[in-house]
Amino acid sequence: MGAPFDIGYVFSFLPKLLDTLGVTLLIVAGSLLTGIVAGFLVALPRMYKIPVLRTLSGVYLSFFRGTPILIQLFLFYYGLPEILKLVGLDLTRAPVMFFVILTYGLHTGAYAAEMIRASVEAVDRGQVEAAYAAGMTPYQAFSRIILPQALGIAVPVFSNLVIALLKDTSLAFTLGVMEMTGKAQTLGTLTQHFIETYIALAFIYLIISFTLEKMLLAAERRLTRHENREDKRESIFRLKKRGSYRTVLADINIGKGGGA
Amino acid sequence: MIALSHISKAFGRNQVLQDISLNVNRGEVVVILGPSGSGKTTLLRCVNYLEKPGSGQIAVGDFQVDCSRARRGDVLQLRRKTAMVFQQYNLFRHKTALENVMEALLVVKKLPAAEARKRSIALLEKVGLGAKLDEYPSRLSGGQQQRVGIARALALEPEVILFDEPTSALDPELVGEVLEVIRAIAREGITMIVVTHEMGFARDVANRVVFMDGGVIVEEGTPDEVFQHPKEERTKQFLRRITPEANYSI
Ligand SMILES: Nc1ncnc2c1ncn2[C@@H]1O[C@H](COP(=O)(O)OP(=O)(O)OP(=O)(O)O)[C@@H](O)[C@H]1O
Ligand SMILES: [Mg+2]
Numbered sequence: 001m002g003a004p005f006d007i008g009y010v011f012s013f014l015p016k017l018l019d020t021l022g023v024t025l026l027i028v029a030g031s032l033l034t035g036i037v038a039g040f041l042v043a044l045p046r047m048y049k050i051p052v053l054r055t056l057s058g059v060y061l062s063f064f065r066g067t068p069i070l071i072q073l074f075l076f077y078y079g080l081p082e083i084l085k086l087v088g089l090d091l092t093r094a095p096v097m098f099f100v101i102l103t104y105g106l107h108t109g110a111y112a113a114e115m116i117r118a119s120v121e122a123v124d125r126g127q128v129e130a131a132y133a134a135g136m137t138p139y140q141a142f143s144r145i146i147l148p149q150a151l152g153i154a155v156p157v158f159s160n161l162v163i164a165l166l167k168d169t170s171l172a173f174t175l176g177v178m179e180m181t182g183k184a185q186t187l188g189t190l191t192q193h194f195i196e197t198y199i200a201l202a203f204i205y206l207i208i209s210f211t212l213e214k215m216l217l218a219a220e221r222r223l224t225r226h227e228n229r230e231d232k233r234e235s236i237f238r239l240k241k242r243g244s245y246r247t248v249l250a251d252i253n254i255g256k257g258g259g260a
Numbered sequence: 261m262i263a264l265s266h267i268s269k270a271f272g273r274n275q276v277l278q279d280i281s282l283n284v285n286r287g288e289v290v291v292i293l294g295p296s297g298s299g300k301t302t303l304l305r306c307v308n309y310l311e312k313p314g315s316g317q318i319a320v321g322d323f324q325v326d327c328s329r330a331r332r333g334d335v336l337q338l339r340r341k342t343a344m345v346f347q348q349y350n351l352f353r354h355k356t357a358l359e360n361v362m363e364a365l366l367v368v369k370k371l372p373a374a375e376a377r378k379r380s381i382a383l384l385e386k387v388g389l390g391a392k393l394d395e396y397p398s399r400l401s402g403g404q405q406q407r408v409g410i411a412r413a414l415a416l417e418p419e420v421i422l423f424d425e426p427t428s429a430l431d432p433e434l435v436g437e438v439l440e441v442i443r444a445i446a447r448e449g450i451t452m453i454v455v456t457h458e459m460g461f462a463r464d465v466a467n468r469v470v471f472m473d474g475g476v477i478v479e480e481g482t483p484d485e486v487f488q489h490p491k492e493e494r495t496k497q498f499l500r501r502i503t504p505e506a507n508y509s510i
Contacts (some may be wrong), residue, residue: 016370126350133308134364134416137339144367148354226396 001043002192009196010203013187017200021208027100032162034105039112047117050233055112064110069103069168076103077175100172104165111161119154120146152223159216163209170205180204262420262451264310267306267316267327267473269299276302277313278475282419284468287449291483294472295498300455303472304422307453308342321419331460340368347425348388349405352396356409357384358393361415369416383411387441403434407441414445421445423454459502463487471495 001195042060045053064072081091091098123146131141173182184201188194221228262284269277276299284290292300305311307318313327320341325334332486351360361380365371371379384393387407398407406426413421426442427435439461446452446465456462462469462483471479471494479492490496 061420098485124350124353126346126348127352130344130346130350130352130412131363133310133339133342133344135368136364137336140367144363145352145354152354194419226356227398229398 002188002194005195006138006193007196009191009193009254010200013184013193013197013200014204016187016196017180017183017204018043020178020183021182021204023177024166024169026097026160027172027177027179028166029103030097030101031104031108031165031169034101035108035112035165037162038106038109039116042109042113043116043120047120060106061113064107069107070171070174070243072107073100073103073171073175096175096177100175100177104168104172107168108165111164115154115157115161116150119150119157122153123149128228152220152227155216155223157219159213159220162216166212167205168210261319261321262307262453263317263319264303265317265319267303267318267349268314269306269311270314271304276475277306278388280316280475280477282470282477282480285444286419287450287452288467289446289452289465290468290470291466292453292455292470292472293459293462293486293498294478295459295483298472299475300472301424304344304424304453304455307420307422308339308344310344336458341415341419342418342422343418343420344422344424345406345409345413346425347429349397349402349409349429351405351412352406353397356394356396357389357400357404357411360397360408361412364412365415380415383414384408386444387411388413388437401434402430403437406430406438410438410441410445415449420451423452423456425455425457427456427458457502459487471498473498 042057044050045057077096080099080102081094084091127145127149128141131145132138136144169179170181172179173185176182178186180201184197188197191197262282264280264282267277267280268275280303282290282303292303294300302311306313306316306356307320309330310331316327318325318327318338318383320338323341325338338437352363355363358377361383362373362376365376365379366373369376381390381393381427384390387410389404389407389411392400392404392408397408400408410421410426423442427438430438435458439458442452442454443461443465454462454465464483466483468480469483470477471486471492473494479486479490479495485497485498490499
């Protein structure tokens, strides 16, 4: 395929691809924010077993987890404006980015909802009773006892979720968004050095994933330091053992694997 | 003084408590005995509304509530006048021993941090944990965790402390240190209702012993009356079954 392999192109493509890194990260950040808000809205009716809303949450989860992200992108981009036209809302001029972030956000929301529900439910019920017995209100018990522990439990799943999202953003180019993968396609077509662009592209994704994973692992360690039975000072520089919370989550296994 | 009147509770079709009435005077230590499934835990949990009683009245100090029309505010009030020590300790795992004791002082009693801290340190010293203030529960033994649980209950200055089998999750060699702490606070005149299987302990701290079976109070009296001269056949049977353990207790 294309021109003969030339490693020099890999290096010259790197800065060109990095120019569009901002777009990729914007999609990731925007979708994460949307996804966490959506996740809470979907998780709450399920945790508190609110009728009707709970069923709607179920439908939402099935749709976003049961259909390919690519189809979701097309449905939202081409379908949503048509539907909204019926109620007199004109979205045809909305930027593509709006649809991209909305779709990835709602898609992420489905996984975030399960992450939130599982993490909250993994906090031992006895502690909540102790909080109530001491006279705390449900809100105080949630914010002071459940939430801080649920955060620590959620991080490994959150980490999977962010990395899956990062990889999924590579499909946004199908709607014509010039993010990193789109740029790589263009560079490849222009120069006929496809292999080199994809090597450069994979390298950048790898570095970002790796950095995110390390950052989140550090966050997890900090949030769960109370479960560390070794001396605090020593363990900072050691790799964490696959400890209690991670085994809890291994059973739940709600992390999503791979791309679309 | 605590007054439970005509408390009933059912889980579905299972009537677990039937018209239970029990008064506990200020400074009194009441020990509840009874076979497994007799409703001891449920009764204790009804007192602070961790279980919602089906009917009856609960009075703690000057506060009284009718269970058939208890509102959210009543439940909070009731809980602020009682404290509980749990079988599984139920410490807040993301908080140190000191923070566990301080938590309700800050959040519920709204004390200034310095004051809460001072009081909590004093209580932890009292239960013998002055050297473990900054440890997380995961780094404390069961006996130490339960002593933090007791300090946490004392911090609330409740009208009554409810103990649900405070030593039955502990390794045998750790039971003594926890019972010793409970004995010491009993001597200070703190009102307590204690569910326990430690007969020796029951005999020497209780002012009154209540024997429950099948969701009713079968018999109550001084430890001497209940242990030495039980009147009811069910009490006698129960005591015969657990006697070997009674000798072994500390
Ligand atoms: N949450 C619940 N839901 C349904 N049934 C329950 C619940 N809690 C307790 N029960 C039932 O209520 C009855 C009394 O239980 P309880 O725990 O009060 O007994 P107990 O006297 O504390 O026993 P033990 O000595 O084993 O702790 C049992 O039949 C139990 O199965
Ligand atoms: Mg019990």
